[in-house]
Amino acid sequence: MLMRIGGKESPSLDDAWTEVKNPATGEVIDRIPAGSADDVARAVDAAETAFRAWKKKTPRDRGMILFHAAENVRKQHTDLAALLTTEQGKPLAEAIDEVRGFANILEFYAGISAQQQGEMIRLGAAGDCLVTREPLGVCGAIIPWNMPVLIMGWKVGPALLAGNTLVLKPASTTPLTNLRLGKILDESGLLPGVLNIVTGSGESVGEPLVKHPSVRKISFTGNVTTGLRIRDLAHQGLKVITLELGGSDPMIVMNDADIDKAVDGAVRGRFYNAGQTCTAVKRLYLHESIAEPFIRKMKERVESLRIGNGLMPAIDMGPMNNAIQREQIAGMLDETRDKNNGTILTGGCTLQEGTYKQGYFYQPTLVTDVVPGSRLVTDELFGPVLPVMTVPDLETAIREANNTRFGLGASIWTSNLATTRRAFDEIRAGIIWVNRHLTVPPEVPFGGTNESGIGRENGHHALDQYSETKTLFLGW
Missing domain, CATH: 3.40.309.10 (Aldehyde Dehydrogenase; Chain A, domain 2)
Structure with missing residues (x-):
């Protein structure tokens, strides 16, 4: 299965490959390009080009695309779940729940798309201010192998609804369902280059993605050691970060x-x-x-x-x-x-x-x-x-x-x-x-304190972290 750059399937420029195995059998089920920094650069270029048109679409138009994608995911949920089980290992019933959870997330963000409005601050004789929220630009997302579909939804939904474009790196052991979902999103109406998926290791793809000067935000889910490394690299470029680094609940x-x-x-x-x-x-x-x-x-x-x-x-x-x-x-x-x-x-x-x-x-x-x-x-x-x-x-x-x-x-x-x-x-x-544990609906902000991370996924709170305020001051 190939990477997706600019809305198309693409091999790596280095023509290197990594095997994906079924953890229940050890069988090789597919191979993916072992991407490089050059592939990241291609993906970021495609995302920058797409951003100029994507940010001009209304939130409602972007929401409709997410809704159509959710609809198409539901139509294919059985095949997607089987693919997820094959590469990740979880029971099919759990995989079905996760794929449906991805659709739920897209539907949630589609449902709140019309609520993306600005505010007016009246200042009397001093004038008035119009405050809006603007997308950040090109964002990066790094996905773990344990819940690759659900966590992809947590990052793709708010990032795209807010008007950003995205370069996503899946885990090397579970990239296949992420790539299939990327194709469904493209076929559901995304402009070419809005969502790009580059496969490869953390060293060859993840680090170049974090370091790239055109990437404004990084959202990472994974272990503490890697999260701290990403924090330090992102700080050098003053990037916005969301880090979900696990826990000991x-x-x-x-x-x-x-x-x-x-x-x-x-x-x-x-x-x-x-x-x-x-x-x-x-x-x-x-x-x-x-x-x-x-x-x-x-x-x-x-x-x-x-x-x-x-x-x-x-x-x-x-x-x-x-x-x-x-x-x-x-x-x-x-x-x-x-x-x-x-x-x-x-x-x-x-x-x-x-x-x-x-x-x-x-x-x-x-x-x-x-x-x-x-x-x-x-x-x-x-x-x-x-x-x-x-x-x-x-x-x-x-x-x-x-x-x-x-x-x-x-x-x-x-x-x-x-x-x-x-x-x-x-x-x-x-x-x-x-009197319950584990449940995290898309409406609910999710994230931790201390070494569990920085920032929040889900809900309106995630949208705020994929955008920034911009103020128009009207002096009368």
């Missing part, structure tokens, strides 16, 4: 919670997408009075999860996306055993026999008696492993929830309004769920 279950509902929430919140979700439940804190029945029920649920190729029917969890990520998780569990940092209640092993032999499968794992300071609670666990701790009261739970360098999301499970209010006031995170 706590889930707190109090003794007045609905235990069965909370068990369901913990299992789904941790093992959805094989635990490879930024806002997954990554630390579970149980009130000590309910810990025993909760853990017993959760162990039963986890051991009943059906693992396999996501294209097979009735699969609950697919493989991890790549070998490197699986090795990191396996290494953390080996360290837990070696240092006696916790008790592995169930799971804790790589699956490499029979139908699992060629894929990147790992058992869904629960760890209890976790020692404070263990990497299971200090680092971001990006895989199907859940550390479980007990707490005597809400104060302790909140203190432990905040004992992290991250601050993306958190959830509190309770029937008490006062408990809810205190958790919301005191937990440091960008989003707090009550």
Whole structure:
């Protein structure tokens, strides 16, 4: 599959290629151009040319194009979801939800397109001011491999509605559905060059994109180390940045919670997408009075999860996306055993026999008696492993929830309004769920604090970050 530059499929100028593999089988399913800085320059040139005409379209006209694209995505959602499962590994049902989520995002931004209006400030004898919001220009987006379709929507929707053009770099292990969606957007009415997709590594494509002097904004979703590098590079060019850098989301279950509902929430919140979700439940804190029945029920649920190729029917969890990520998780569990940092209640092993032999499968794992300071609670666990701790009261739970360098999301499970209010006031995170976890509709601003990032995706808030104010001062 080829890159898309200027509304057309395009190979790399260097004629180098990268293989894309199915993480469930190890099979090579396609190859993509290994792009270069020259390819980034071509894409930025195409975006600059398209910007002159795209910014002149009314927000309503741009919104209609997004609406048509959403309609076309829905018509093809089955094929798109199968492609996503094949390259990413997640169960088909999850892939269908993600593709539909992409369409939802485009529909949301299409729906608010007519609301993009300016404001008049009356200054009396001094005159009047008309304040409008202008697009930034050419923007860059760097997409991760865990939720490549949904996160593409988070960046494409507000960027294009605001009147910008975009150069997008997909993850090298999951570029195929992004490229297919780019083609659908082009065929739905985008001007050539409004959306350009350049495939390749972070070093050969990502860094040149961030450094390019004509790129006004970078939106990146990924790990902290790369995010800090992007921050430093973007600062040199005074670029606008949005960084979503993951998290270590706590889930707190109090003794007045609905235990069965909370068990369901913990299992789904941790093992959805094989635990490879930024806002997954990554630390579970149980009130000590309910810990025993909760853990017993959760162990039963986890051991009943059906693992396999996501294209097979009735699969609950697919493989991890790549070998490197699986090795990191396996290494953390080996360290837990070696240092006696916790008790592995169930799971804790790589699956490499029979139908699992060629894929990147790992058992869904629960760890209890976790020692404070263990990497299971200090680092971001990006895989199907859940550390479980007990707490005597809400104060302790909140203190432990905040004992992290991250601050993306958190959830509190309770029937008490006062408990809810205190958790919301005191937990440091960008989003707090009550009696649920993971859900992020397109209307809701999403982002974190501390090392979880800078800025917000979604909603009107994202539009503001893809535009800047411009003032006309009328002196009478």
